[in-house]
Amino acid sequence: MKLVGHALAxxxxxxxxxxxxxxxxxAAPSVSVFPSLQVLLDALPDALIAVDMPIGLPDFSSKGGRGPEALVRPLIGARQSSVFAIPSRAALYADTSDFTTIEAWYAAQRRASAVAMGT
Structure with a gap:
């Protein structure tokens, strides 16, 4: 089934x-579920498609995430946990080697968090 003519998704x-x-x-919005991204693209060939994905990574993070995440959370009540804060570029490249024990994992997590906050 093709959903032809939809301008935005x-x-x-x-x-x-x-x-x-x-x-x-x-027109009023419609909601559809597709088993794969290719099926979605085939069904909405003329739509401008906005994928829920962060573009770019901040150099450092702050509590609550980037501005868009921090601003929208209070507006959605109980669903706040579905708004993910993306990691900073610094956190992604932090040294997390030596995961030989749970204590080492926690230490690496603390290092990555400190780097993400720029501290």
């Missing part, structure tokens, strides 16, 4: 594949 991964909220100009 916001998509996100889900347990069943990909969920899309899509709409044509001047």
């Amino acid at each position: 916001g998509v996100d991964g889900c347990k069943a594949g990909w969920i899309a909220v899509h709409r044509e100009a001047d």
